[in-house]
Amino acid sequence: MLFFMETVISGLLAGVMYSLVALGFVLIFKASGVFNFAQGVMALFAALTLVGLLSGTTPFTHIDNPAFAMPAWVAIPLTIVVMIVFAILVERFILRHLVNQEQIILFMSMVGLAYVLEGAGDILWGSDVKVIDLGLPQGAWDWLLDGYGLYIEKIELVAAGTAVVLVAFLAVFFQKTRIGRALRAVADDHQAALSVGISLRSIWIIVWSVAGVVALVTGVVWGAKSGIQFSLSLIALKALPVLILGGFESIPGAIVGGLIIGVGEKLAEVYGGEIIVAIFGRWYEIDPGIFSATENWFAYVLALVFLLFRPQGLFGEKIIERV
Amino acid sequence: MAQAKKSPGTAAETPPSILTVNNIEVIYDHVILVLKGVSLEVPQGGVVALLGANGAGKSTTLKAISNLLYAERGEVTKGNIAFKGDRVDARSTNDLVKRGCIQVMEGRHCFEHLTVEENLLTGAYTRGNARKEIKDDLELVYTYFPRLKERRSSLAGYISGGEQQMTAIGRALMSRPVMMLLDEPSMGLAPQLVEEIFEIVKLLNEEQGVSVLLAEQNTNMALKYAQYGYILENGRVVMDGPAAELRENPDVKEFYLGISEEGRRSFRNVRSYRRRKRWLN
Ligand SMILES: Nc1ncnc2c1ncn2[C@@H]1O[C@H](COP(=O)(O)OP(=O)(O)O)[C@@H](O)[C@H]1O
Numbered sequence: 001m002l003f004f005m006e007t008v009i010s011g012l013l014a015g016v017m018y019s020l021v022a023l024g025f026v027l028i029f030k031a032s033g034v035f036n037f038a039q040g041v042m043a044l045f046a047a048l049t050l051v052g053l054l055s056g057t058t059p060f061t062h063i064d065n066p067a068f069a070m071p072a073w074v075a076i077p078l079t080i081v082v083m084i085v086f087a088i089l090v091e092r093f094i095l096r097h098l099v100n101q102e103q104i105i106l107f108m109s110m111v112g113l114a115y116v117l118e119g120a121g122d123i124l125w126g127s128d129v130k131v132i133d134l135g136l137p138q139g140a141w142d143w144l145l146d147g148y149g150l151y152i153e154k155i156e157l158v159a160a161g162t163a164v165v166l167v168a169f170l171a172v173f174f175q176k177t178r179i180g181r182a183l184r185a186v187a188d189d190h191q192a193a194l195s196v197g198i199s200l201r202s203i204w205i206i207v208w209s210v211a212g213v214v215a216l217v218t219g220v221v222w223g224a225k226s227g228i229q230f231s232l233s234l235i236a237l238k239a240l241p242v243l244i245l246g247g248f249e250s251i252p253g254a255i256v257g258g259l260i261i262g263v264g265e266k267l268a269e270v271y272g273g274e275i276i277v278a279i280f281g282r283w284y285e286i287d288p289g290i291f292s293a294t295e296n297w298f299a300y301v302l303a304l305v306f307l308l309f310r311p312q313g314l315f316g317e318k319i320i321e322r323v
Numbered sequence: 324m325a326q327a328k329k330s331p332g333t334a335a336e337t338p339p340s341i342l343t344v345n346n347i348e349v350i351y352d353h354v355i356l357v358l359k360g361v362s363l364e365v366p367q368g369g370v371v372a373l374l375g376a377n378g379a380g381k382s383t384t385l386k387a388i389s390n391l392l393y394a395e396r397g398e399v400t401k402g403n404i405a406f407k408g409d410r411v412d413a414r415s416t417n418d419l420v421k422r423g424c425i426q427v428m429e430g431r432h433c434f435e436h437l438t439v440e441e442n443l444l445t446g447a448y449t450r451g452n453a454r455k456e457i458k459d460d461l462e463l464v465y466t467y468f469p470r471l472k473e474r475r476s477s478l479a480g481y482i483s484g485g486e487q488q489m490t491a492i493g494r495a496l497m498s499r500p501v502m503m504l505l506d507e508p509s510m511g512l513a514p515q516l517v518e519e520i521f522e523i524v525k526l527l528n529e530e531q532g533v534s535v536l537l538a539e540q541n542t543n544m545a546l547k548y549a550q551y552g553y554i555l556e557n558g559r560v561v562m563d564g565p566a567a568e569l570r571e572n573p574d575v576k577e578f579y580l581g582i583s584e585e586g587r588r589s590f591r592n593v594r595s596y597r598r599r600k601r602w603l604n
């Protein structure tokens with residue numbers, strides 16, 4: 001039982017990361033109808049920038065100069081500024097020109113953006129694996145281990161806590177502020193939003209900036225666990241099944257979907273082999289280790305099953321129909 | 324005003340115009356010519372009706388003024404538009420709303436997942452964070468539309484069509500407009516409700532001094548409330564005059580007031596178009 005709990009908890013904690021990436025997608029999709037293929041690369045880029053600033057790396061040369069190293073309280077806001085500038089550039093050079101274009105053109109431009117940003121990260125900060133040191137705690141949580149025999153990494157709890165704070169902050173922002181209301185209005189009916197004088201361009205910049213901040217958090221937390229490297233951008237691939245599960249337009253869906261995928265993946269990894277052996281073992285010789293590398297495909301299988309039964313996703317936005 | 328044929332008598336009494344549309348041509352998608360030289364004028368404090376069958380170009384005219392056209396790949400290619408004496412034909416909708424000219428779109432377009440009150444508040448978007456005044460204006464809107472106060476916390480997607488129309492007008496009012504462009508507020512509403520809404524528009528016009536350009540297919544109703552009317556056909560103004568005169572005009576009677584059935588039919592050949600699915604459409 002304890003082992004089961006441990007599996008579920010570590011699944012939940014991994015799921016938090018998936019939720020964060022999916023959240024970035026949903027925000028942009030809701031506000032601009034764009035499938036932001038670059039969300040994963042944005043996480044990588046933001047994390048690279050932060051590490052670069054923290055260690056005083058000179059852009060382009062990739063040489064660390066400790067004299068330019070910034071403390072975290074300078075580097076983090078500065079990275080956020082960089083992500084905002086990025087949002088402005090995206091609006092100025094991509095979104096603005098694509099108003100009223102077909103969906104496929106938008107999609108291609110986002111694929112292009114992902115590659116450009118990836119290249120930019122490479123050229124600016126170099127492509128070697130980087131370690132991020134924000135002084136986040138390492139190792140297991142002692143009192144959980146001693147008191148309950150549960151092995152939970154501190155950093156994973158910190159990650160989950162950060163994600164919860166971020167989501168709570170976003171929820172308040174969306175529900176209570178003037179800009180948040182405008183964002184929801186744009187998501188609902190962009191023409192009507194235009195008609196009351198909401199400027200779509202500024203809304204896009206805001207929403208891409210918010211997605212940039214979400215990307216930064218994702219990149220840092222993920223990077224703190226497994227180093228900042230190219231593979232970070234591939235977590236975007238995890239977001240797709242999460243979105244299918246949660247619905248492309250639903251923020252709660254992104255969160256819950258991420259958690260379900262996280263837990264499902266871990267459970268399948270741990271128990272999947274045994275279950276398969278228990279069912280088919282009578283007829284075939286099966287290696288119980290068959291499920292040990294579920295990470296890459298389990299989420300997609302789950303999403304496919306889901307597509308069959310609930311194509312609008314768990315919380316897929318109800319289309320209001322009035323008589 | 325080459326096109327506005329006014330009798331000299333009325334011209335002398337007309338107050339200065341708040342909105343002047345001068346011979347505009349509108350093209351969608353670079354190729355579809357929809358307005359072929361439309362001119363009209365709204366006097367300060369006036370209610371002017373823009374009449375015509377489905378597809379005549381009423382909405383396009385309003386969108387040209389508010390510049391919602393831009394988001395539909397439409398463009399004013401000739402002529403000009405002046406609001407309060409300034410050229411506005413290259414201005415964004417945001418800018419026009421700030422100047423006091425706002426459109427209430429055809430089909431109401433409420434934000435369905437926002438509450439009625441949130442809908443109203445989005446109308447004050449361009450006014451920034453002036454909380455006190457915005458709160459007062461919210462109360463003002465509720466005095467004109469008491470029904471909305473009762474439904475203030477319902478999602479706009481779940482209220483009746485009439486209430487949605489009220490929400491849309493109330494939302495526009497929250498921007499403190501001096502001019503409203505109303506696009507078919509009567510659409511799909513029961514006659515009694517249409518009358519209720521038009522009465523409120525009349526009050527807004529009289530008490531708040533909001534000038535109104537009213538696009539309508541409901542010619543009868545519109546001519547009751549407007550002082551002046553223009554009739555559009557195929558992207559051209561084919562007739563204009565004081566409302567009382569238009570009501571008595573035999574052609575208007577025949578074609579638009581539905582007094583002769585034969586005539587009506589010939590105006591029913593609605594041109595339809597298909598648009599490809601596009602981003603933001
Ligand atoms: N976005 C658009 N793209 C192409 N053609 C359009 C578009 N919107 C309207 N039209 C065409 O312009 C003409 C006038 O339409 P509209 O202004 O909506 O008329 P009305 O409001 O009088 O019914 C119609 O023939 C319509 O097919």
Ligand SMILES: [Mg+2]
Nearest residue numbers: 381382383429
């Ligand atoms: Mg119309």
